[in-house]
Amino acid sequence: MTRRRPGGESTKRLAEVTQPDGKSLKVPAAKDVGTFLYVTEDGKWPKAPTTCLLLDMPYLQVGSTIYMEEMRPGHNMGTHRFMEVIDTRVSVGVFPGKYGQVKRLLLLMERTSDEAMDAFTADDLEDFR
Secondary structure, three states, X not given: XXXXXXXXXXXXXXXXXXXXXXXXXXXXXXXXXXXXXXXXXXXOOOOOOOEEEOOOOOOOOOOOEEEEEOOOOOOOOOOEEEEEEEEEEEEEEEOOOOXXXXXXXXXXXXXXXXXXXXXXXXXXXXXOO
């Protein structure tokens, strides 16, 4: 009898892809793109991202501003912050075979100045009430 893990899965699931030569290749389960948001107070890259979005956001470049809502309990849940992208990096995670993951890393810093808030229209601000 196989011992079951608490999560209900006893093995790591890998996608199996048949290559042109007929061999089977196991590929780790990963989205093909991810945007990783790093929040900083001092302008340096933290060790771990604050959150990961399972989509690519190429339109967020240095100088772009976003509106971030805190949804984690114990971290001032429900608060809103204006964040500015101060640095971007793109890396590619390589897996066996011809598969990989594009990772867009965004370094964000909180902005409270009127200049950052001017990037949003009145309609944008009303949506976040």
